[in-house]
Amino acid sequence: MADLIPVVLALVAVVWLLGGGEWLRRRRPDWHWYLTGYPRTAARVVLTWRKVAQLNDLSVSYRPPRRVLGAVVVKGTALRSTPPRISFPCALPNGLSLLVRLRPGQTPAPFVEAAEALAHAWGVHSARVTSPRRGVVLITATAHDPLDDPRMPDDTDPSSLLSAVVGVLETGHAWVMDFRRVPHWLIVGATQSGKSTLLARLVAQLAPQPVALVGIDCKGGMELGLFGDRLSVLTTCRREAVAVLSALVTDMQERMHLCRRAGARSIWDLPEKSRPVPVVVIVDELAELYLTSGSKEDRAEAEQCSSYLLRLAQLGAALGVHLVVAGQRVGSDLGPGVTALRAQLTGRICHRVNDPGTAEMTLGDLHKDAVIVAQTIGTGQKGVAVTTDDTDGWVRGRSHLTTPDEARRIAAEHAGIAPRLPILTAALDGCEQG
Numbered sequence: 308m309a310d311l312i313p314v315v316l317a318l319v320a321v322v323w324l325l326g327g328g329e330w331l332r333r334r335r336p337d338w339h340w341y342l343t344g345y346p347r348t349a350a351r352v353v354l355t356w357r358k359v360a361q362l363n364d365l366s367v368s369y370r371p372p373r374r375v376l377g378a379v380v381v382k383g384t385a386l387r388s389t390p391p392r393i394s395f396p397c398a399l400p401n402g403l404s405l406l407v408r409l410r411p412g413q414t415p416a417p418f419v420e421a422a423e424a425l426a427h428a429w430g431v432h433s434a435r436v437t438s439p440r441r442g443v444v445l446i447t448a449t450a451h452d453p454l455d456d457p458r459m460p461d462d463t464d465p466s467s468l469l470s471a472v473v474g475v476l477e478t479g480h481a482w483v484m485d486f487r488r489v490p491h492w493l494i495v496g497a498t499q500s501g502k503s504t505l506l507a508r509l510v511a512q513l514a515p516q517p518v519a520l521v522g523i524d525c526k527g528g529m530e531l532g533l534f535g536d537r538l539s540v541l542t543t544c545r546r547e548a549v550a551v552l553s554a555l556v557t558d559m560q561e562r563m564h565l566c567r568r569a570g571a572r573s574i575w576d577l578p579e580k581s582r583p584v585p586v587v588v589i590v591d592e593l594a595e596l597y598l599t600s601g602s603k604e605d606r607a608e609a610e611q612c613s614s615y616l617l618r619l620a621q622l623g624a625a626l627g628v629h630l631v632v633a634g635q636r637v638g639s640d641l642g643p644g645v646t647a648l649r650a651q652l653t654g655r656i657c658h659r660v661n662d663p664g665t666a667e668m669t670l671g672d673l674h675k676d677a678v679i680v681a682q683t684i685g686t687g688q689k690g691v692a693v694t695t696d697d698t699d700g701w702v703r704g705r706s707h708l709t710t711p712d713e714a715r716r717i718a719a720e721h722a723g724i725a726p727r728l729p730i731l732t733a734a735l736d737g738c739e740q741g
């Protein structure tokens with residue numbers, strides 16, 4: 308038996324040299340990683356840990372106890388630097404993970420900051436640092452970016468009302484926007500980063516559901532107009548937006564009275580027969596609602612938009628009114644109400660951005676470490692974004708590429724089920740006549 312081992316190893320080496328490695332890498336990237344990348348990277352992690360920890364200030368220094376030789380105390384001993392202890396790297400399908408036991412006085416913060424340096428030192432795509440429990444840090448290294456060529460999960464049908472499978476996460480799981488769990492979302496990204504594609508996918512997923520979709524697109528309806536057939540209402544300028552948002556606030560108050568009369572705390576506690584239809588309001592390019600030319604009328608309109616949006620965000624969750632707000636930037640320079648609105652939009656999606664300030668505004672108040680990751684999204688990574696997530700706080704994902712034609716076709720297919728919202732259509736008609 309022992310004689311056969313060298314023969315088998317030689318055979319494996321020959322197959323490998325004849326292109327078997329490349330075949331395996333393409334067909335089964337996880338096996339390829341376990342056989343080649345993992346042993347190499349794990350050895351690298353273990354062998355370089357002391358040095359890497361020292362260079363990134365992850366070691367602790369202590370003075371060795373003074374020695375007493377005879378009656379003389381030996382002084383002047385150099386400080387010793389000791390790295391925290393690590394577990395042996397554990398193999399994952401596309402990377403590895405290891406636990407670090409913090410030394411007394413250490414916190415996870417410097418490890419989070421050193422994540423980029425660790426990725427470079429170990430030659431992996433990225434390293435993520437979390438702290439699953441006190442005194443322990445978990446480093447998860449990802450070998451290759453799974454979002455370069457993502458495989459969509461087989462089942463991409465939304466599992467429940469108001470939930471949409473919009474893409475795939477770097478963990479391999481479906482990227483789900485579930486409005487019942489996270490009622491309002493903010494989607495940010497530079498031009499050509501993938502915002503409209505994500506909105507198209509969202510509309511395509513919500514279109515077959517009994518949900519009213521309201522579009523606010525003050526770029527003349529160029530983006531959301533594609534789904535016009537399935538939208539219950541579409542506004543294409545700020546004057547119309549003010550009228551429709553105001554009507555939505557009135558409608559929301561009626562929903563509130565309905566719940567109070569029935570002794571319900573949300574529309575979901577009402578019997579199905581009397582439950583008002585859920586509404587998802589999609590705002591494409593927030594700045595168009597806030598920016599003004601400085602005229603008194605313009606400023607008043609912008610302020611109205613801001614306060615209506617804030618009101619919808621504050622009260623909408625329990626009343627089945629949800630917001631999806633997309634824009635290139637969400638800085639406080641847009642207007643005083645933007646920061647207050649942002650605080651209510653707890654679901655955040657940050658695509659590639661042009662400046663660190665935008666990533667900070669989008670994610671910084673919730674997850675500082677995600678800001679750095681959002682800034683590393685390159686121009687070629689269209690549709691890639693950092694999204695907030697229930698389990699790990701944040702995660703990277705890539706939207707499902709939905710072409711404008713596809714979105715238009717799906718919207719037209721489901722035009723018949725678009726719920727009628729007379730209060731909104733009346734407001735829009737009144738605005739057009741006025």
Ligand SMILES: Nc1ncnc2c1ncn2[C@@H]1O[C@H](COP(=O)(O)OP(=O)(O)OP(=O)(O)O)[C@@H](O)[C@H]1O
Pocket residue numbers: 496497498499500501502503504505689690691705706707708
């Ligand atoms: N998930 C994706 N996978 C592959 N390509 C994508 C993805 N998302 C977007 N793209 C491509 O990126 C390009 C820009 O996308 P999109 O129009 O959605 O960006 P945007 O941020 O809305 O830009 P703008 O602000 O200029 O409207 C499109 O050509 C689109 O096909």
